[in-house]
Amino acid sequence: xxxxxxxxxxPDGKSLAYVRRDPATEDSAVLVAATDGSxxxxxxxxxxxxxxxxxxxxxSPRGNLLAVVEVTLTPVLQYVLVxxxxxxxxEKMRIPLPARLLQPQWLADGSALIAPVGLGHLLLWEISxxxxxxxxxxxxxxxxxxxxxxxxxxxxxxxxxxSTTSPLAADDLDxxxxxxxxxxxxxxxxxxxxxxxxxxxxxx
Numbered sequence: 225x226x227x228x229x230x231x232x233x234x235p236d237g238k239s240l241a242y243v244r245r246d247p248a249t250e251d252s253a254v255l256v257a258a259t260d261g262s263x264x265x266x267x268x269x270x271x272x273x274x275x276x277x278x279x280x281x282x283x284s285p286r287g288n289l290l291a292v293v294e295v296t297l298t299p300v301l302q303y304v305l306v307x308x309x310x311x312x313x314x315e316k317m318r319i320p321l322p323a324r325l326l327q328p329q330w331l332a333d334g335s336a337l338i339a340p341v342g343l344g345h346l347l348l349w350e351i352s353x354x355x356x357x358x359x360x361x362x363x364x365x366x367x368x369x370x371x372x373x374x375x376x377x378x379x380x381x382x383x384x385x386x387s388t389t390s391p392l393a394a395d396d397l398d399x400x401x402x403x404x405x406x407x408x409x410x411x412x413x414x415x416x417x418x419x420x421x422x423x424x425x426x427x428x
Contacts, residue, residue: 230280241281252276273297279327319356329371
């Protein structure tokens with residue numbers, strides 16, 4: 225199995241999910257395989273000017289759903305959050321977003337996903353599941369291109385541009401409700417420093 229640039233790790237740690245795109249055919253697919261590369265199968269496919277984004281795939285806490293970004297390239301650029309059942313069948317949720325959408329991450333209870341949304345300046349949005357209600361949860365001058373997990377896999381962290389300043393002071397984190405996720409995210413890239421991360425407190 226070719227190593228994907230980004231991948232989602234199932235909650236039980238036994239499977240990977242990722243997007244593969246073929247530039248020659250313009251086909252793309254959400255693929256799932258065991259961590260040793262065996263059992264590779266396609267969960268969903270797209271072709272032509274509609275494709276899956278390669279930012280990554282996120283597993284739901286129970287490991288039965290996959291969240292992925294679908295992109296329509298023409299005539300108008302459109303980003304859609306799609307939730308797919310792991311075992312096939314109709315999409316469980318399909319929510320168009322008004323701007324660029326990057327990889328979403330599930331909350332631990334499966335009630336919503338958090339994702340960067342925006343044009344250039346990326347804000348953090350919450351998209352509820354399964355109703356698909358959307359709202360911005362962080363609005364400031366910083367740009368948040370990525371939602372990821374802490375080393376302990378319990379606290380949702382936001383990777384900000386190094387030049388930005390966190391809107392949350394360290395003292396503000398005392399007593400905050402941490403947001404956890406049962407699944408993981410992998411990325412083949414150099415580690416970022418702590419200065420690139422901000423912690424999100426209770427936003428509900």
